[in-house]
Amino acid sequence: xxxxxxxxxxxxxxxxxxxxxxxxxxxxxxxxxxxxxxxxxxxxxxxxxxxxxxxxxxxxxxxxxxxxxxxxxxxxxxxxxxxxxxxxxxxxxxxxxxxxxxxxxxxxxxxxxxxxxxxxxxxxxxxxxxxxxxxxxxxxxxxxxxxxxxxxxxxxxxxxxxxxxxxxxxxxxxxxxxxxxxxxxxxxxxxxxxxxxxxxxxxxxxxxxxxxxxxxxxxxxxxxxxxxxxxxxxxxxxxxxxxxxxxxxxxxxxxxxxxxxxxxxxxxxxxxxxxxxxxxxxxxxxxxxxxxxxxxxxxxxxxxxxxxxxxxxxxx
Amino acid sequence: xxxxxxxxxxxxxxxxxxxxxxxxxxxxxxxxxxxxxxxxxxxxxxxxxxxxxxxxxxxxxxxxxxxxxxxxxxxxxxxxxxxxxxxxxxxxxxxxxxxxxxxxxxxxxxxxxxxxxxxxxxxxxxxxxxxxxxxxxxxxxxxxxxxxxxxxxxxxxxxxxxxxxxxxxxxxxxxxxxxxxxxxxxxxxxxxxxxxxxxxxxxxxxxxxxxxxxxxxxxxxxxxxxxxxxxxxxxxxxxxxxxxxxxxxxxxxxxxxxxxxxxxxxxxxxxxxxxxxxxxxxxxxxxxxxxxxxxxxxxxxxxxxxxxxxxxxxxxxxxxxxxxxxxxxxxxxxxxxxxxxxxxxxxxxxxxxxxxxxxxxxxxxxxxxxxxxxxxxxxxxxxxxxxxxxxxxxxxxxxxxxxxxxxxxxxxxxxxxxxxxxxxxxxxxxxxxxxxxxxxxxxxxxxxxxxxxxxxxxxxxxxxxxxxxxxxxxxxxxxxxxxxxxxxxxxxxxxxxxxxxxxxxxxxxxxxxxxxxxxxxxxxxxxxxxxxxxxxxxxxxxxxxxxxxxxxxxxxxxxxxxxxxxxxxxxxxxxxxxxxxxxxxxxxxxxxxxxxxxxxxxxxxxxxxxxxxxxxxxxxxxxxxxx
Numbered sequence: 001x002x003x004x005x006x007x008x009x010x011x012x013x014x015x016x017x018x019x020x021x022x023x024x025x026x027x028x029x030x031x032x033x034x035x036x037x038x039x040x041x042x043x044x045x046x047x048x049x050x051x052x053x054x055x056x057x058x059x060x061x062x063x064x065x066x067x068x069x070x071x072x073x074x075x076x077x078x079x080x081x082x083x084x085x086x087x088x089x090x091x092x093x094x095x096x097x098x099x100x101x102x103x104x105x106x107x108x109x110x111x112x113x114x115x116x117x118x119x120x121x122x123x124x125x126x127x128x129x130x131x132x133x134x135x136x137x138x139x140x141x142x143x144x145x146x147x148x149x150x151x152x153x154x155x156x157x158x159x160x161x162x163x164x165x166x167x168x169x170x171x172x173x174x175x176x177x178x179x180x181x182x183x184x185x186x187x188x189x190x191x192x193x194x195x196x197x198x199x200x201x202x203x204x205x206x207x208x209x210x211x212x213x214x215x216x217x218x219x220x221x222x223x224x225x226x227x228x229x230x231x232x233x234x235x236x237x238x239x240x241x242x243x244x245x246x247x248x249x250x251x252x253x254x255x256x257x258x259x260x261x262x263x264x265x266x267x268x269x270x271x272x273x274x275x276x277x278x279x280x281x282x283x284x285x286x287x288x289x290x291x292x293x294x295x296x297x298x299x300x301x302x303x304x305x306x307x308x309x310x311x312x313x314x315x316x
Numbered sequence: 317x318x319x320x321x322x323x324x325x326x327x328x329x330x331x332x333x334x335x336x337x338x339x340x341x342x343x344x345x346x347x348x349x350x351x352x353x354x355x356x357x358x359x360x361x362x363x364x365x366x367x368x369x370x371x372x373x374x375x376x377x378x379x380x381x382x383x384x385x386x387x388x389x390x391x392x393x394x395x396x397x398x399x400x401x402x403x404x405x406x407x408x409x410x411x412x413x414x415x416x417x418x419x420x421x422x423x424x425x426x427x428x429x430x431x432x433x434x435x436x437x438x439x440x441x442x443x444x445x446x447x448x449x450x451x452x453x454x455x456x457x458x459x460x461x462x463x464x465x466x467x468x469x470x471x472x473x474x475x476x477x478x479x480x481x482x483x484x485x486x487x488x489x490x491x492x493x494x495x496x497x498x499x500x501x502x503x504x505x506x507x508x509x510x511x512x513x514x515x516x517x518x519x520x521x522x523x524x525x526x527x528x529x530x531x532x533x534x535x536x537x538x539x540x541x542x543x544x545x546x547x548x549x550x551x552x553x554x555x556x557x558x559x560x561x562x563x564x565x566x567x568x569x570x571x572x573x574x575x576x577x578x579x580x581x582x583x584x585x586x587x588x589x590x591x592x593x594x595x596x597x598x599x600x601x602x603x604x605x606x607x608x609x610x611x612x613x614x615x616x617x618x619x620x621x622x623x624x625x626x627x628x629x630x631x632x633x634x635x636x637x638x639x640x641x642x643x644x645x646x647x648x649x650x651x652x653x654x655x656x657x658x659x660x661x662x663x664x665x666x667x668x669x670x671x672x673x674x675x676x677x678x679x680x681x682x683x684x685x686x687x688x689x690x691x692x693x694x695x696x697x698x699x700x701x702x703x704x705x706x707x708x709x710x711x712x713x714x715x716x717x718x719x720x721x722x723x724x725x726x727x728x729x730x731x732x733x734x735x736x737x738x739x740x741x742x743x744x745x746x747x748x749x750x751x752x753x754x755x756x757x758x759x760x761x762x763x764x765x766x767x768x769x770x771x772x773x774x775x776x777x778x779x780x781x782x783x784x785x786x787x788x789x790x791x792x793x794x795x796x797x798x799x800x801x802x803x804x805x806x807x808x809x810x811x812x813x814x815x816x817x818x819x820x821x822x823x824x825x826x827x828x829x830x831x832x833x834x835x836x837x838x839x840x841x842x843x844x845x846x847x848x849x850x851x852x853x854x855x856x857x858x859x860x861x862x863x864x865x866x867x868x869x870x871x872x873x874x875x876x877x878x879x880x881x882x883x884x885x886x887x888x889x890x891x892x893x894x895x896x897x898x899x900x901x902x903x904x905x906x907x908x909x910x911x912x913x914x915x916x917x918x919x920x921x922x923x924x925x926x927x928x929x930x931x932x933x934x935x936x937x938x939x940x941x942x943x
Contacts, residue, residue: 002800002857051774103767104510126774128509132765135391138426146898150891157890161883205833205903208895209840209910212888216844219887220851223880251847251854258796258850259843262789266839269788271781274836281840 004250011245011293012238012301018294022176025287029183038186041200042129044143046136047090048106051127052114057082058121066117070109078194080272084126103130143204150211151175162222169299170218173291177214178207181283196276206280213259214288217252218296224248225297237304241297256289323927330919331814334821340376341824347373367616368652374488378824380504381831381905384779386772387504388512392762394473394497396429396466399760403465404447411447414440428496430466434459469760470497472751476520477501477762479644479719484515485619498765509769517762520717520755522669524703525661527711527723528638533610533660534602539633541594544624596621600658608711608723609657610640612647618656639663644719645748659720661713666703669716671696673733675753677746680738686746687738690753697733705729714752721752782835789842790816797846801853804942807928808849811920815845818916819909831905841913848885848921852877853942866933866940874926881918889914 011018042049052063063085064076074089087110107125114123131139151171158167182199189197224244232240260282267278347370351359363370382389397419404411418432434455437444444458445451453461474493481489481501490502506512599617603609613621624630625640634640639661646654673691680687692700703712704726713723724737740746770778794812797805819838823830856873864872889911896907932938 006861053771053773103764104513107510124771124773126771128767128769130764130767132393132763134393134423134426135766137424141426142898146894149898150894153890153894154887157887201899201903202833205895205899205906208891212891212910213844215887215891216847216884219884220880223883227876227879247858248854250857251850254800254850254854255844255847258793258846259840261792261796262839262843265788265792266785266836269781269785270836270839271778271785271832273778273832274782274785277833277836 002250003253004246007246007249008242009246009249010242012242012298015294015298015301018290018298022180022291022295025180026176026183029180029187032183032187036186036189038182039189039198041196041198041203042088042090042131042136043200044136044140045090046131046133047088048101048103048131049127049129050087050107050110050125051079052085052087052110052123053126054083054085054118055122058085058118060085062118063087063114066113067110068113069117070113072106072109072113079196080194084272101130101132103128139201143201146204147178147207147211150208154211154215158219158222162226165300165303166222169296169303170215170222172299173218173296174211174214174288176295177210177284177288177291180287181207181210181280184283185280195279197279198276200276202273202277203280206277206284209281210284210288213285214292217256217288217292220251221245221248221292221297225300237301241301245293245297252289252292256285260285320927320930323923327924327927330818333825334818337376337821337825338378338817340373341378341820343373344377376824378820379488379827379829380775380779381829381834381902382502382504382768382775383770383832383902384775384782384830385504386507386770386775387502388506388509388770389766389768390501390503390512390516390764391494391766392473392477392499392501392516393765394470394499395761395763396469396497399465399469400429400433400462402760403462406447410442414442428466430459430462430496433462466496468751468754470499472755473760473762474499475748475751476717476755477516479717480515483717483719484512499762505772506769507772509767513764513767517764519761522672522752522755523665523715524667524669525639525641525664525713525715526666526707527608527713528660528662530610530660532635532638533640536634536638536660537596537600537610540624540630541596543630543633544595596624603657607647607657608659608713608725609643609647610660612655612657614650615646615654615656618642618658621658637663641713641715641718641720644716644721657720659713659723661715661720665715666707666712667696667699669753669755671699672753675750677743677750679743680736683738685738686740686743687736688740688746688749688753689734689736692733692735694733697731700733700735701729701731704735714749716752716755722749778832782832786835786839786842789839793842793846797849802941804853804940807925808846808853808921811849811917811924812842812845814924815841815913815916815920818920819912822912822916823909828908829905830909831902833902833906834909837906837909837913840910841917844888845913845917845920848877848881848918849925851881852921852925856942866938870926870929870933870940874922878922881922885914885918 060076060078067074067076067087072087072089074087074091076085076087078084079086089106107128110125111123151174154174155167155171158170185197185199185203221244224247225241228235228240228244229237232243235243263278263281263285266274267282270278354362397415400415400418401407414433414436417436418429421427421432421436422429434444436442438455444455445453449458449461470493474491477499478491481491481503486503486506488504490500492500494500501516503512599621600611600613602611622642625634641659641661643657643659647657648655671692673693673696675688675690677686677688679685707726708728709726711723711725713720715721722737722740724739737749740749790812794805794809797808797812799805801808816838819841820830822828823834852873855877856869859869859872859876892907892911892914896904896911899907929940932940
């Protein structure tokens with residue numbers, strides 16, 4: 001079997017189409033981030049998350065009633081199966097002598113409320129995540145550092161292996177991918193019931209993986225451009241780029257496809273907590289593949305055209 | 317094929333190493349499985365007979381993260397602001413307002429409060445020597461003084477937490493220091509979170525207790541043994557039941573849960589040896605020397621004896637004036653097994669450590685031996701002189717959180733509140749004792765700033781869904797590869813499986829832990845690992861169209877694909893490094909598997925598949941099918 005054998009699509013010539021698509025995605029994403037905002041997980045916001053597992057299926061409203069009974073007014077939603085519930089409180093429900101959040105007291109309150117209101121359905125606590133405000137602040141800053149740090153390292157590496165022009169283009173394409181996925185996260189938040197599209201540590205891990213993946217794709221195209229520029233010396237950069245994108249197309253498709261299907265299996269079989277990660281990765285792979293064709297190389301080309309034009313002007 | 321000798325050796329070496337490092341994990345799995353079919357007595361006997369070996373296996377097996385086996389991850393922060401408040405010689409509005417500024421700033425930037433205080437003082441031109449250190453000191457001297465105090469306080473907290481966790485009896489706990497004032501505690505298999513929280517947060521209790529009369533202690537132990545002999549059948553039954561439950565639970569969760577055979581074995585040792593007439597005294601070697609301890613026991617027997625001593629049924633046979641305490645540190649070691657001392661003390665503390673103002677480990681001038689000097693406040697000194705006066709020549713145990721750290725003999729009545737403790741082995745021991753004594757003097761409260769607890773059933777679910785998704789991913793990718801590349805696809809799939817084995821092997825070799833994000837990383841690797849092979853195959857297809865010979869095609873394919881493989885993988889590797897450096901806990905697990913996966917996939921694609929291709933084309937009438 002073989003797809004994309006000896007193709008000669010005019011990707012670079014049609015780069016305006018690419019610009020439109022990415023421009024559109026970027027703009028609606030940014031608008032959504034500005035208007036709808038991003039929803040941070042407790043990793044970055046601080047708070048307590050408690051996952052409950054009932055023996056039989058349970059209604060969210062029933063649990064809410066039970067928790068209100070003991071004075072807990074957090075966010076209560078389904079998490080996974082219909083006997084699983086996630087409770088989240090960002091505000092201080094109970095504090096200990098040192099003024100710190102008291103998880104034991106919170107736990108007791110939940111247990112009392114459930115025992116009182118939901119009688120014939122025993123419950124156990126599956127997971128407790130408690131993040132203090134200071135830790136949350138630390139995690140947020142290290143997440144930003146991580147993303148910026150990785151981009152800078154890659155910028156340096158690609159400059160050494162290729163050219164500065166290429167490095168900037170690759171970084172731009174990658175940053176674009178992260179931004180688009182972030183925008184989509186904001187846009188589709190709440191649209192899929194049961195999918196918690198919150199930005200937390202796991203999503204940062206997904207973003208960094210997208211950075212890695214998208215760069216991987218971009219670098220492979222660049223590698224081919226580097227090679228073809230030596231072979232087809234008489235061709236213009238645009239022609240070389242088109243040849244390169246076309247000849248790597250089969251590989252681009254194949255790798256994106258295998259990575260995409262593993263992420264789809266992870267989404268469906270990996271359990272509740274890896275779903276947002278898999279979702280981010282699926283978006284990221286799709287967009288990363290697109291940008292390595294339609295964003296990275298065209299930027300190098302535009303830059304090259306601009307600098308040639310400027311040089312021409314200067315020599316005049 | 318001759319020129320490939322090195323490659324063959326390297327592939328074989330990598331595979332053998334991976335299997336070697338994974339073998340303990342397999343042994344562990346196998347053993348846990350066998351426990352399910354054996355009776356609990358048989359398993360207990362097996363565990364007892366092979367204890368050393370089992371511990372070795374447990375030490376070397378691939379560890380599961382807390383999110384997979386259940387357990388508790390806690391980040392504690394030593395309250396350095398309170399420490400700074402307590403240390404201040406003068407309490408006035410100026411220092412209060414400075415500390416207030418420090419609190420707001422450190423909450424925002426997460427910096428170390430000590431540095432921040434010095435910054436605040438510097439920027440507003442305040443001399444800190446008014447509050448700390450000597451009056452002539454510059455702020456920079458004060459900084460190093462406060463830093464030393466801070467490190468002391470954190471080390472003290474660390475020691476207190478270690479002792480408590482040790483008493484709590486968790487298998488494979490991990491307690492580490494992070495940054496200036498944080499302590500990370502990881503407790504696999506813990507289910508009683510409330511108790512752990514209480515244990516970690518409560519302030520340390522330092523007490524001085526007089527030693528009880530040895531005869532009374534021995535009599536009590538004899539009485540307990542008699543009573544235990546009588547009630548033995550009931551003890552045995554409950555112990556057996558709990559073991560069966562535990563073994564089943566362990567098998568259910570994952571077969572590699574942290575509550576391994578060691579804990580289970582200890583639980584049931586009582587039943588296996590239930591027929592021993594003297595369950596306590598048979599395990600305790602009575603000491604006749606003047607150390608002050610009743611006896612010594614090895615670490616395993618210690619747990620069993622503690623169980624009997626803490627049994628509420630047995631408590632009524634222990635005189636109300638008597639309390640048994642273990643030594644905090646092993647007194648000896650035999651063939652790698654630690655020996656602990658059991659002390660019989662008076663139940664009521666003769667004095668608490670609250671009146672200690674300072675303690676210092678030094679080299680004594682008289683004997684030129686390490687010693688610890690201790691200073692008490694005026695009120696404490698009075699009490700101390702009465703206590704020491706009335707008990708000259710008796711031993712007084714220093715007990716922190718129910719553990720005996722030292723039991724020095726009172727040589728003379730001590731007036732004035734300045735005492736020194738000598739007869740210490742080395743300066744480290746003196747330093748430890750200094751820390752213990754200071755626990756009463758300078759309590760720096762410890763707060764829980766982050767907690768992550770996962771129940772065993774959720775952990776089991778996560779393992780299940782993680783493995784499930786990995787298998788599905790593997791299956792689908794394998795199918796696609798065969799469909800697209802035919803027999804070359806089969807080869808890529810073999811490479812993929814070798815890849816997964818090597819990733820797990822490397823993880824086990826570096827004593828890494830497998831977490832749920834780690835499994836996600838492996839799933840991702842399944843998708844991305846074929847990339848290197850895809851690159852090569854696509855390149856070979858391109859080269860085939862140019863009409864080269866088979867060998868030339870292969871050479872060109874591999875050679876030309878190499879730069880792309882190298883450059884693209886190394887950039888992904890870098891992002892993995894960054895993720896590892898900035899991420900915490902489970903995320904590091906993801907970064908680790910991702911990084912290992914990148915290296916192994918490049919290795920299998922470039923070395924292993926090439927080797928197989930070379931072998932194929934070395935035969936007559938060679939043909940390669942890559943779809």
